[in-house]
Amino acid sequence: xxxLLAPVHGRLIKQTHSIVVDKVRKVFATKNGDFLALRDISLxxxxxxxxxLIGHSGCGKSTLLNLIAGLxxxxxxxxxxxxxxxxxxxxxxxxxxxxxxxxxWLTCYQNIYLAVERVFGATESKAQCxxxxxxxxxxxxxxxxxxxxxxxxxGGMKQRVGIARALAIEPQVLLxxxxxxxxxxxxxxxxxDELMRIVAASKCTVVMVTHDLDEAxxxxxxxxxxxxxxxxxxxxxxxxTLAIDLPRPRERLALADQASYHALRKEILDFLYGxxx
Amino acid sequence: xxxxxxxxxxxLNILAPCLGLAGFLLLWTLLAKEGGRLPTPSVTFExxxxxxxxxxxxxxxxxxxxxxNLLASLQRVALGFGLAAVVGIPLGFLLGRVPFLAxxxxxxxxxxxPVSPLAWLPIGLLVFKAANPAAIWVIxxxxxxxxxxxxxxxxxQVPKDYLNVARVLQLSPWKTFTKVLLPAALPHxxxxxxxxxxxxxxxxxxxxxxxxxxxxxxWLWDEWNNxxxxxxxxxxxxxxxxxxxxxxxxxxxxxxxx
Numbered sequence: 001x002x003x004l005l006a007p008v009h010g011r012l013i014k015q016t017h018s019i020v021v022d023k024v025r026k027v028f029a030t031k032n033g034d035f036l037a038l039r040d041i042s043l044x045x046x047x048x049x050x051x052x053l054i055g056h057s058g059c060g061k062s063t064l065l066n067l068i069a070g071l072x073x074x075x076x077x078x079x080x081x082x083x084x085x086x087x088x089x090x091x092x093x094x095x096x097x098x099x100x101x102x103x104x105w106l107t108c109y110q111n112i113y114l115a116v117e118r119v120f121g122a123t124e125s126k127a128q129c130x131x132x133x134x135x136x137x138x139x140x141x142x143x144x145x146x147x148x149x150x151x152x153x154x155g156g157m158k159q160r161v162g163i164a165r166a167l168a169i170e171p172q173v174l175l176x177x178x179x180x181x182x183x184x185x186x187x188x189x190x191x192x193d194e195l196m197r198i199v200a201a202s203k204c205t206v207v208m209v210t211h212d213l214d215e216a217x218x219x220x221x222x223x224x225x226x227x228x229x230x231x232x233x234x235x236x237x238x239x240x241t242l243a244i245d246l247p248r249p250r251e252r253l254a255l256a257d258q259a260s261y262h263a264l265r266k267e268i269l270d271f272l273y274g275x276x277x
Numbered sequence: 278x279x280x281x282x283x284x285x286x287x288x289l290n291i292l293a294p295c296l297g298l299a300g301f302l303l304l305w306t307l308l309a310k311e312g313g314r315l316p317t318p319s320v321t322f323e324x325x326x327x328x329x330x331x332x333x334x335x336x337x338x339x340x341x342x343x344x345x346n347l348l349a350s351l352q353r354v355a356l357g358f359g360l361a362a363v364v365g366i367p368l369g370f371l372l373g374r375v376p377f378l379a380x381x382x383x384x385x386x387x388x389x390x391p392v393s394p395l396a397w398l399p400i401g402l403l404v405f406k407a408a409n410p411a412a413i414w415v416i417x418x419x420x421x422x423x424x425x426x427x428x429x430x431x432x433x434q435v436p437k438d439y440l441n442v443a444r445v446l447q448l449s450p451w452k453t454f455t456k457v458l459l460p461a462a463l464p465h466x467x468x469x470x471x472x473x474x475x476x477x478x479x480x481x482x483x484x485x486x487x488x489x490x491x492x493x494x495x496w497l498w499d500e501w502n503n504x505x506x507x508x509x510x511x512x513x514x515x516x517x518x519x520x521x522x523x524x525x526x527x528x529x530x531x532x533x534x535x
Contacts, residue, residue, distance in 0.1 A: 071441055089445045101438040105460040114456055118446045169446075 017080075018173060018205040019045040019068060024077035025235070026063055037063050039235025040077070043224060050199060050206045052216035054268065055226035060236035061209045062098075062177055064226075068207060069095050069175050082172045091119045094166030094204075096176040100158040102150040108161045109146040112136050112168050119169040136168035137161070139198060156187035163195065167202060174199070176208040180215070189252065192218060196250065213268045217261065218252060220244050225271045242267055316507045324507035338491070343508075346496040347515065350481050353409070353492065357416025358477040364417075365424035365473070366466060370458070372425065373432025386425065394419035394480040398487060408488035415484045416477045423472035431465020432458060467531035474527055478520040493519075 026038040038060045045051050053061040066072040068079055070089040079086040081093060089095075102111050112133040120129055137143050140160040145153050150161070159179055166174055179195075180188040192215060199206055210216050216223045227239040244264055246255065255261040302318050309317040316324070332344035372379040397418045401411030439461055443453040485494025497512040 069445065071444060089447060091445075091447060093445075095441075095445045097438060097441065099438060101442050103439060103442065103457065103460070106456070114448075114452075115446050118448055118452070 017044045018047045018049070018082060019043075019207070020080040021064070021068070022077050022079070024064070024067060024074045024079060026060070026067060026072070027075040036229065036235035038067075039229065039233075039237050041236075041238055042077075043238060043241075045205060045207065045222075048203050048205055050219055050221045051208070052220035052223045053207065053209045053226060054211065054213060054216045054223055054272070055236070055239075056228060056272070057211065059226040059228045061226050063236075065175055065177050065207060065209050068173075069093055071095075091115075091169050092171055093173045093175055094169055094171035096159070096162050096166045096174070096179045098177045098179070098181060100150070100155075100162040102158055102161055102165075104150050107147050107149055108142065108153070109133055109137065111150070111161060112165045115165050116168050132168055136164040139167065140164040140194065154187075156183050156191060159183065159191060160194070163198070167198065167204075170202075172204055174202075174204050174206045176206065178209050178211065181211070188212075188215070193252070195219065196248075200249065213265060213272065216268065217244055217246075217265050218250060218255065223264075223268060225268065239271060314506070316510065321507045321510050325511050328508065328511060341491055343493070343496060343512075343515070346491055346493045347519065349491040350485060350493040351519070353413050353485075354416055354474075354477045354481050357413040357481075358420050358474055360413070361417045361421035361473060361477075362424060362470065365421040365469075366428050369425045369428025369466070369469070370432055370454075370462070372429040373435075373462070374458075379429060379433075386422065389418075390422045390426075394476075395483055395487065398484060408490055412481065412484040412488045412492075416480055419480045420473040420477040423476065424466070424469040427469025427472070428462065428466045431462035431469075434465070435461040463534050464531065467527065467534060471524055471527040471531060474523050475520065478516075478523055482516055 021041055021043040024038060024041045025036070028035045028037055041060075041064060043051075053064060055061050063072070067074055068081065068086065070086045070093070102108070103114070106114065113129065116129045116132045116136070120132060124132075134143065134146065137146055140163055142153075142157060142160055142164065145157060145161070150158055153161075159182075163176075163179070166176075176195075180191050183191065196219060206219075208216075208219065221244055223242045223244060225239045225242065226236050229235040229237070242264065246258070246261060246264070305315075305318050309315040309320075328343055332342045334342040335345065372382060394415055397415050398411055401414035402408070405411050405414065435458060439457050440453075443457045448456065481492070482494035482497065485492035486498045489495050493512060493516060497509060497516075500508040500512065
């Protein structure tokens, strides 16, 4: 972070950095005046790094993710993603939404095909796009659900289709907004394992918003802890970042016996429930 | 247990409507007996047999069978309602997507929507200088509002998540329309269409009474001039049945897409 150069519009900053967030500020206009959601957030994320944004609800973690996704615009500062300034959403960033957001009138396959066709339709044949869509479904082990509609499958399966849709366009960056928040613990665990496997294979950069500290430690290379603003200092800030230097591949059962895992977990726990809040 | 449930459904779905109709006929018979002016159901039924036996005769432009009159009305409704759909549904989509336009047109719509349909007839006669286009105009202007308003409401209510999917993928406006907006708003659009067809059918009978020519509304008024009361009652029943059939067909269509 310290080595970060001042970003210049549209110019390549640093090859090794996939995402650079530079002094980003976000103000929402509300009925009661302006609300400062994010105050001067700076963060750089390496190519292939898995970053978890963690913090209490309302700490602006989803806001930051939306800014990186380009679904919302910064009030000040800027974000560079894959060497270009973020000015809007784009297929270089795959987004997995909190509530899957599959289009209910399309089958699982069609939901993925819609994305694939948009990104590869101009350069590839229909058969290739079809193959890509099916491969994405196979990646999340849902080949048999291809012709099913979203309401015919379980919540965990929907979220897997959402992940498949985001990955099928081969994004450089995968953005996940509390992807497993609405799932039961067992389904969540199996999807976390699956996500680890997929991310290891695709080598894409990942930013994931979560409020589950076990999830953050298990999945991330870096945990970014965000703190809500208060009356004296409004606007959320990054309180600290924590490198999770546990070796990969990680196994949740093995981790449970490791002292280093618990030490990292405790650090986040202290942050979330300690004196800071 | 299952048998009992079946019996209950039979009672509700078949017996109850039959009882309602029987009550209606009984009331009708009593009214006919007491008043003396109203024909009884049996007299009306006999008149119906004769009428519908030659529903499609043609003795010149002013004396045609009831079937031709009905078809003429349906044709007007199809034209006026069709034009209203062609204009109203796209306009509704625009209003739903462009808040500025919605605000701009809101006072105009609020002002014109409550106007009684027949109040538009003189404007139609003035502009088109003929009865038939004026009748179609009245249907157009009175059936367009439910389609505009329901479509706009449907488009406004498209969940933001779906639109975010379109934004993240940067779908073209056309793809966004066909794959996201249209399917999401379709149930609302079809509700508007169903309400509109009801209005159109209500209006045509009244409009034809004023404009004359060929049509079920004119036919009904003509039979009043002939003092053929059984035919008036038959026209009422026929108008009701056709209106019901139109709404029912659109309801079925709506269920298919919902």
